[in-house]
Amino acid sequence: MPAYFFVDILEITDESKMEEYRSKVVETVQQYNGRYVVLGGQYEQVEGDWCPKFPVLIEFADKDQVKRWYNSPEYQAIVTSRLEGTRSNAVILEGLLA
16 A cells, blocks of 8 residues: 655755755655655645645655655665754655555
């Protein structure tokens, strides 16, 4: 069953750390067979009061693969740059069987 890493970047607090992160993250996602589904973009609020700032949704084959990527040495070497360079929220979501 597919699973997703979803992060909403609320604010960039250190542009240089985010630039370092951006320059390396795509390679790690591709290495673990992830696929970007959403990378920012416009949205239309239709219910509630949640207003994403910069949503990113990455699809992986399953929850174990998301965790392999997230906990990998390659990603762990750069995730600190995102964590120190932004205010953000992130979750792993499981999808439905196709």
